Amino acid sequence: KITSEAGILPRTHGSALFTRGETQCLAVVTLGTVEDEQRIDSLEGEFKKAFMLHYNFPSFSVGEVRPMRGPGRREIGHGILAERALKAILPLRSDFPYTIRIVADILESNGSSSMATVCGGTLALMDAGVPIRSAVAGIAMGLIKEGDRTVILTDILGLEDHLGDMDFKVTGTKEGITAFQMDVKISGVSKEIMGKALERARLGRLHILDKMSEELSAPRDTLATYAPRIFTMQIKPDKIRDVIGPGGKVIRGIVEETGVKINVDDDGNINIASADEASAQKAMDIIKGIVAEAELGKLYMGKIKRIMDFGAFVEILPGTEGLLHISQIAEERIAKVTDVLKEGQEILVKVIEIDKTGRIRLSRKEAIKEQAPVKS
Template sequence: IADMTVKFPETKTVSFQVMTLMEETIYGLARAHILDKRVRADGRKTDEIRPITIQAGFLPRTHGSAVFTRGQTQTMATVTLGTPEDKQILDDLEGRSLDKFMLHYNFPGYSTGEVRPDRGPGRREIGHGALAKRALVHLLPSEDLFPYTIRIVSDILESNGSSSMATVCGGSIALFDAGVPMKGACAGIAMGLITDGSKHAVVSDISGFEDHFGDMDFKLAGTAKGITAFQMDVKLATGIPIAILKEAIAQATSGRNHILGVMNDHLSTHRAEISKHAPGIAKLMIAKDKIGQFIGPGGKNIRGIIERTGADIQVEDDGSIFIACTDRVKLEAARAMVAYYTMEVEIGKTYTGRIVSIKDFGAFVEILPGKEGLLHISEIAHQRVQRVEDVLKMGEEVEVKVVDMDSAGKIRLSRKALLTPEKR
């Protein structure tokens, strides 16, 4: 204590000096125990992983969820699937872009037994979330295969080291639970190092205690095929020798494969179908010059589909049409309507049209949205028709056949081609 008083003259409290002395003693004993006996403070071997438990589908109402527990570190990861309109808008120096994958990491005070206010995401939350996102983003399916916007929220329920890597594991399982066809499961592990210069020990799955007293925090995440993300924090001024780095990577690979094995035993692939609570999404492609025809004057066509089905419809500049609806029956109805509004007229095909104009020489029939054809008076019936109004009325639906279409797009229709000679 006398030495501490000299070392820290500005701090005269005995309690502070005793606490500092105890911490230095624990620091030396813990490190010596690992270096000399290859046994860690919690009794584990240097390459031993803490016990793992997994609960996929823990929350019944979310689109996907998982509780991943490794030792005294636990996360509850949830997945929400959204439409392309839900993409995050990013503004930076390079301009505006859209992000279809978001991962938010929350580290509340109760996870470490602290009574502190939640002041929003800090450096830790942003950094850990970015690392976990890097680990998972390249395993997601392409937008053509899976046109959903994906958001993962990782809530750390308890923390004793490596919560960011628990987020990777929990997020991977939650994505599988949500039915996201990932390229493979992803697991993460944090590696530590204890060294006195002459000898060293690489430790797997470090606890908070080992993170505090150790010389390295090396996080690696990846699949059974390789690494997808890593991050290293080093306390040694000289850095880490290449030989030790190779040893750490090899030991991390073994640990990661062990964790992946536990994860695969619980949920080896994605669910066959997405949650019934998630919106169903259908994608159609139309020619760029047909976009205006589909939308209709003042958005008439697209508004009509939305009002009748309740679906969300998004039209892209390249002709992609995304339809989203939680009701699968209404989704299919909306898909059929979109297909109807974007159909092309085919010669020889029969259509049910509506009389939109009557002239002395015939009637104009709208057979598709924005597509009208002439039903000449001679094509109305087999017998002679004196006046068009004697057979057809404005607004009446009539079945007609397309008999010709010229290079200018003018359509010629026939009603009598569908009638037997006895019928009018």
């Protein structure tokens, strides 16, 4: 008997309980940001993982009492197999910039718990709203061989695994295989046996997928309620230093003001993670203001930073100033700039020129002319 239940835990990002006969798996999905990626220091150097599956096999699942220790070789191996099976159907990182962690706890076991993990993991991902490409299921095939006589077993139990000659785990979608692993106790397996085992595994897999679809046939339309919201935006690479600021001062200020998490990569991709959309939008607006560039012919509400004899320097964008010449302050002739303007005053100006070096010339009288019809 096969049963599935998605969303079994109320506070998690995604969860599912998958039961196949006397084997049961509780899978829980947690979504995180880029900062939550697993850092691994291997012989080939350090790298990061955005998708992790951790498989736990407590002793009570097989009716034993043993102390709880760290994961053994078997648990690590089963976790890697299930992780490989599910990794094939995950969305592209550019489309779904989340770190995904699945924790699979085996509650009872008399059969392939790693294949139950694949099924439970698929349902938990869909429950979390992860836009996976297709559902994945897994099944373990067995073999008993005596001379020329062979019997292929489907969905083997623990005893059949122990006494049999083969443990062939196959995972996949309705379209094809995503992962497999074979353990044999005999000298080899012929192509004929392999072909039959794969075909029967396909039929078994399709049956399990149909049972799973009765509970949840596609990912939920919206992301889990308690999952962080990640918004992405692109800036020019040469603007990265403006967003980060000296010693990270600017980006820390944005984080403190909005309460979001911000990650900026070398290509100018920015990920903003927040529990609510309003905070993320506020952070995005601040960043847009920082990286914005002056546009020719556009009106800006600027702030006078410095007054000179020949005019005034007006900040029209954060860190961007332009020169307002004395001749562009008003229609009438002005003897002294300070007769009309003062430092700290906010005025409406228009960008009338941007030269090759990026220097900006502004006009107050042109801005007033352009606004006059609107005011009337």
